[in-house]
Amino acid sequence: MQEPVGIPACYPTTITRSGQSVFMSVFRTKIADQCHLITITWCKNLLLNGLSVSISGPEGETTQQYNCKVEFKPWYFGRKQGSKHFIIDGNKAVNVFWDLKAAKFNGETEPSSEYYVAVVYNEEVILLVGDLKKDAYRKTGCRPALIDPILVSRKEHVFGKRKFCTRIKFDEKSKFHEISIEYKNKDEPEMEIRIDEHLVLHVKHLQWKFRGNESLHVDKASVEVYWDVHDWLFCPGLRHALFIFKPIPPLLTQKGSCGSLERVNPGSIIVIVTKWGFQSSCYTWASMEW
Numbered sequence: 001m002q003e004p005v006g007i008p009a010c011y012p013t014t015i016t017r018s019g020q021s022v023f024m025s026v027f028r029t030k031i032a033d034q035c036h037l038i039t040i041t042w043c044k045n046l047l048l049n050g051l052s053v054s055i056s057g058p059e060g061e062t063t064q065q066y067n068c069k070v071e072f073k074p075w076y077f078g079r080k081q082g083s084k085h086f087i088i089d090g091n092k093a094v095n096v097f098w099d100l101k102a103a104k105f106n107g108e109t110e111p112s113s114e115y116y117v118a119v120v121y122n123e124e125v126i127l128l129v130g131d132l133k134k135d136a137y138r139k140t141g142c143r144p145a146l147i148d149p150i151l152v153s154r155k156e157h158v159f160g161k162r163k164f165c166t167r168i169k170f171d172e173k174s175k176f177h178e179i180s181i182e183y184k185n186k187d188e189p190e191m192e193i194r195i196d197e198h199l200v201l202h203v204k205h206l207q208w209k210f211r212g213n214e215s216l217h218v219d220k221a222s223v224e225v226y227w228d229v230h231d232w233l234f235c236p237g238l239r240h241a242l243f244i245f246k247p248i249p250p251l252l253t254q255k256g257s258c259g260s261l262e263r264v265n266p267g268s269i270i271v272i273v274t275k276w277g278f279q280s281s282c283y284t285w286a287s288m289e290w
Helices: 135-141 231-233
Strands: 021-031 034-044 051-056 065-070 081-088 094-100 116-121 123-131 150-159 165-168 177-184 190-195 198-203 209-216 221-228 241-247 250-253 260-263 269-274 278-283
Touching: 021 094, 021 123, 034 123, 051 094, 065 081, 065 094, 094 123, 094 135, 116 135, 123 177, 198 209
Parallel strands: none
Antiparallel strands: 021 034, 021 150, 034 051, 051 065, 081 094, 094 116, 116 123, 150 278, 165 177, 177 190, 190 198, 209 221, 221 241, 241 269, 250 260, 269 278
């Protein structure tokens, strides 16, 4: 019997309310020599686009959360550029600057170009997302931080029916790849996975092959894909299917006279699909070495 692939406990089991798409990126950085998590969240429904920036308390303190929220209508100019100021940890002043006037969303929840969101502390830009980096530094009048933030996770929830698409990186240095997962032929179910529009996996008789794994090659790199669509096929309601894209790290360097090999583990991309919605997360499990 095929063993199910377990959904990680750290992944939320609740489903975003119907009709709303959400894209969330979590970064780890330092503020006044203390580690903090900064979450950039984009959301979209029929009427509004939204941006929120939240900063956790010092790492290890889960009760504190500081938030900056911006909502704007796609056809309304106001609030697409601005800044907000708030205090964290009692006495640390943090500023958030954004410019979305010319942001190109191309139908997606997260903008793809022509924007920036900058988080500033103590005259340093501690986090900057978007491609208008020069504009951000000019507007804030601040220098880049000496320490780069680390991407911890990316989570996405969009709505569809039989075909689900997302953009992910297999590691921080590679480009984004377009991934689509399509469920076909209800009577004789099949599943297709495409990466950058190329068919890389076609599973027929899905009712018998609802769990499995396959090795793929993407840009000369090896990726192992695992799937578990049992509940998606056989259980009523908004049930999950699970896909894991696990990059296989190359052997990079040799250390010491014994010739022991060092591997770099980029983590796994975890994709959870519901019957009427789509969620994906990229967990890098990066360590902080400062």
